[in-house]
Amino acid sequence: MIQERQNLLGHLFRLGDLLILCGAAWVSRHLGGALVSHPPFPEDSGAIWGGFFFLSAAWLFVSWRRDLYVSRRTENLLHEISALAEVLLFSLGVAVFASYLFLGGLPFEPLATLLVAFGVFGLERMVLRTSLRFLRAKGFNYRYVLMVGEGRAAEILVRNFHSNPSFGIRVLGSITFGGEGGKRLQSLRHFGSIQRLKSVLSNYVVDTVLLAPSEMASVHEINQVLQLCDEAGIPCNYAPGFFSLQNLLPEVVWYGNVPAFSFHTKAGASASFAIKRMIDVLVSGALIILLSPVLILFAFLVWLHDRGPILFKQPRSGLHGKVFQCLKFRSMCLDAEDKLKELAKENEQDGPVFKIKKDPRITPIGRFLRKFSLDELPQLFNVLKGDMSLVGPRPPLPSEVVQYDWWQRRRLSVRPGITCIWQVWGRNRVSFQRWVEMDLYYIDNWSLWMDFKLLLRTVQVVFRGTGM
Structure with missing residues (x-):
């Protein structure tokens, strides 16, 4: 009976939040112009209803997949708000992508919708938790x-x-x-x-x-x-x-009719990482299409310098140590690998990683690409293929992995990424140990919201030109 009541309340809250989200999207049609400039919203009723349908369908599916409306009486508000932000961001992303793909435009302003909906959701949760705390202190709802x-x-x-x-x-x-x-x-x-x-x-x-x-x-x-x-x-x-779990989270998996405990890091949570993978595919595919003229231009400039290969393919260690070919625009001279041994004594990075600021092997076009981290754009194809993610620890060389201390191997528990905490806050200014600690912090505290913030920070770093 209690379970049935909880399910009913969950459905009612899901419906109520959906109405709030659609209301925020409708309000954004009037507030959007105050935040960002955009083309006029479509006035065709079919386009409007279509956009709101995509938003509603995405919200219902993602909130169900993320178990957003299970009982959270023993969770704190921060955990609930974090889960709510993930569902909201992904639902808006799917709705925006589908609206442009099938309708040719947006019937609402995404940023205004995000701000209004998140504000109302947060206020709603705080009022609800305060009310429940009062009721439970009086002996109700226990x-x-x-x-x-x-x-x-x-x-x-x-x-x-x-x-x-x-x-x-x-x-x-x-x-x-x-x-x-x-x-x-x-x-x-x-x-x-x-x-x-x-x-x-x-x-x-x-x-x-x-x-x-x-x-x-x-x-x-x-x-x-x-x-x-x-x-x-x-x-x-x-x-x-x-069990001494520490950084591991338990989950029940089924092998036929036999249940088994699965212990994994937070970043291994199947439902959330399925959403992360969907975002990787959608965003990397869209960026490859949008940036194709730029990719072709850079490819021509790299080839023009010395008529050599356009791409630099290097074996890197990915998820659980699986080796894949990591792609970059070639930014060094043709005999760069042969000169590496001569430069080994000038290494400025501790640990198994080799880095020097003024590397003489870098070509002029390569220096420009590296300054703005544009040499890594071909890794969008690695993301689309599934070897990498948009956000995650940078993929190490297999020769570096064999030198890892045991605790450092946990970096390999997630897909490597194009950007991560080290890329946007540390880069070459931190020791290798601190670099690994940043990556492990990302793994243990991962959320879609964290990925979103790191992507925004990455855009700032790219335009600032603090690469190399």
Whole structure:
């Protein structure tokens, strides 16, 4: 019953937010001119309805795929706002792309829509959370939880529930695997061993069972708890406290009818990274088409200098160390690799990476391309192919990877990118260790919003000409 009510509320909130988004898009038709100049909005009703259809369809699909409307009573506001921003940005991106592709123009102003919708969404969430906090303090909108287990995770969960009444969770009591003589959780009513679980579920209101066993619990006992919860139709959340996750997030994957725990970094979250991949394909494909005259011009200038190859293809290590051919406009002389050994002693970068500011191997056109990071434009084809992403740690050479310390190998847990934190905030001014730390910070804190901010910052850096 509770699950059905949560699903109904989720559908109502999704519909309400969709109306807010469409309202923001309609308002943007009048506010857009105050923010940016743009061609007149189409007045044809078909184009208007078409644009709003694309926006609505994108919002409904992405919000469902991102699980935006699941219960978030134990999450903080920042996490919810971050997820909301990701869904909003991607929905607008899809709507803009589809409107230009099928309608030939936009019936709303994207930037104004983004600002208005995000502002209203943020205010809505703050008011809702404040109201729920007040109601839960008065004893409303709470859930009864039964703790099964005596592991370290159980102790942490109980402390969290007691210190955060705004969660609206009341711990009914505990059942332990050790029986009457086993370890008990302080401040909780003890119902006894798991042999009493069926009786407790029958005689008390239990909304959720939290299973947090210690290392001593047997597989048979854990399976017994799961079986009883399944028979009673009560959700059971499993908190295996004997795993030291640190930067890993758990997820259940299915191999046929066999479930398995999958532990991955935040950047390995399948749903969010599917959205990231879609953005990579759409943006890289669009940029290749839009910049094709510029790409042809640069290709001709590179060839004109010494009649040599236009592209420089170099083996690089990608996702999980898979080697691919990374593309660049050739910016060095034809015998650059032969001269590398002679210049090795002048390396200005620590670690396994070779970099010097005034590299004599760079050609005049190459110096211009590098100054504005334009030599990396062919990597849009790497992004389109799937070897790279728009944003991610820069792809290292295989010879550099073999020199990595063990902790540095986590850089390979995501697709490499054209730009990342090091590209826009550090570049050659930081040590190799700090460079890797920046990449790991990106991996552990990744979000679509972070990618969006890094892309905007990259545009600023490119126009400023701080490459090389």
